Amino acid sequence: MAxxxxxxxxxxxxxxxxxxxxxxEFAAAVGQKDNIDDIREIYRDEEAAKNNGYxxxxxxxxxxxxxxxxxxxGLSAILETLGVDICKLLHxxxxxxxxxxxxxxxxxxxxxKVADMYERGRKGRAGWSFFVTVLETxxxxxRGEMVLKARTTFIEx
Amino acid sequence: xxxxxxxxxxxxxxxxxxxxxxxRTHLVRYACASGDFNPIHYDETFAHGIGLNSVIAHGMFxxxxxxxxxxxxxxxxxxxxxxxxxxxxxxxxDLHNYENTKDRATITITGKVVSKYEEHGEKRIRCDxxxxxxxxSRKLSGFFIAALP
Numbered sequence: 001m002a003x004x005x006x007x008x009x010x011x012x013x014x015x016x017x018x019x020x021x022x023x024x025e026f027a028a029a030v031g032q033k034d035n036i037d038d039i040r041e042i043y044r045d046e047e048a049a050k051n052n053g054y055x056x057x058x059x060x061x062x063x064x065x066x067x068x069x070x071x072x073x074g075l076s077a078i079l080e081t082l083g084v085d086i087c088k089l090l091h092x093x094x095x096x097x098x099x100x101x102x103x104x105x106x107x108x109x110x111x112x113k114v115a116d117m118y119e120r121g122r123k124g125r126a127g128w129s130f131f132v133t134v135l136e137t138x139x140x141x142x143r144g145e146m147v148l149k150a151r152t153t154f155i156e157x
Numbered sequence: 158x159x160x161x162x163x164x165x166x167x168x169x170x171x172x173x174x175x176x177x178x179x180x181r182t183h184l185v186r187y188a189c190a191s192g193d194f195n196p197i198h199y200d201e202t203f204a205h206g207i208g209l210n211s212v213i214a215h216g217m218f219x220x221x222x223x224x225x226x227x228x229x230x231x232x233x234x235x236x237x238x239x240x241x242x243x244x245x246x247x248x249x250x251d252l253h254n255y256e257n258t259k260d261r262a263t264i265t266i267t268g269k270v271v272s273k274y275e276e277h278g279e280k281r282i283r284c285d286x287x288x289x290x291x292x293x294s295r296k297l298s299g300f301f302i303a304a305l306p
Contacts, residue, residue, distance in 0.1 A: 022190070029190035030221030032177045042233060053234050061224035061236055065217050069192025076194075086195060087207045091216040095240035 001156060002133050003083035004117050011081070011112040014071035018059060020104040026063050049103070056103035064096060064148050067110045067139060082114070082133060085156060092132070093153035100147035102139070108147070112137040115151070130155045159232050162273070162280040162305035171268030171284055174226030178250040178259040179214055187218040211251070216243035219264060219288050219296045226266035227286070231303045237281065241299030247290065260291035271300070279304035 024036050027043035041048035042058060049057045069075055079086055102108060115136040121129025132155050139148040177183075184198050193215055196203035204212045220241050227236065250262040268286040275281065281304050288296040 025186075026190040026221075029183070029187040030218065030225050032179075032183055032222075040228070052232060058233055060221070061228065061233070061239055062217060062221045065193070066191050069194075074192055074194070086197075089195065089197075091243055093240070093242045094217065094220055095238070097238050098236055101234070 007117040009114045015109045018106045059102045088156040095151040097149040107142040169270045174266045176264040179262040211248045214247040223266050235303040238302040241297045245294045263291045
């Protein structure tokens, strides 16, 4: 069970450069394409990205999850820090606020904190309970602009 | 031609988007792309060990499919917010039993515009979305907000 003393904890900041190849790989994964040439044009073609108002190839809407998984030791480091049992882990909610563009070549920094932790359940004979953890992540770019906020809720069943 | 604010009415439906039947290969590709290597998504022995019949799709993979559905309709640059709750788990298709398992692994995203309003100097819509498999099980529900020209 997650360690409730971690409520309010701020994780170290981590930075990562957004890679064109990772964008294409992600777009292929969520688009279920075997061939990179078949993904949506804005995710593989700089001209198409520019025609859509971007300076460079943009990230797909849910790509930002990778900023958390590809830095700072990823999922296992987060779970270990919080004392969460991976065998009981379920992702229950995800939310993104898009405040600015994130494109290939940008160097983003993610700042994540434990925004909430609580137990939900019903006492008694047919009782059930699970433990809820909410992580909030702010993503800034190399110019210091906040470009994305994420809110991730997971439970231990 | 991008979708125009004036052409959208509350109650309008987002064009439905249907995934291919999700295979274990799709889950491996998504794991590598996202960096989410929770073994519940690709290691059958782990899944069995925690009492599941098979590996299950990442909730974020289903949300990623929803992202594809949204941006097939509204330009990527117009999206301001997406929020979802994950509901039922999704088992991938079993290749040795394809006909009987493909429906549980085929996800359709639907959506409906629920409001139009101005905010931060932009004309915005809020559209509720749902993901269901072919047998009707709900995988996620939520909404997105987009700013339209």
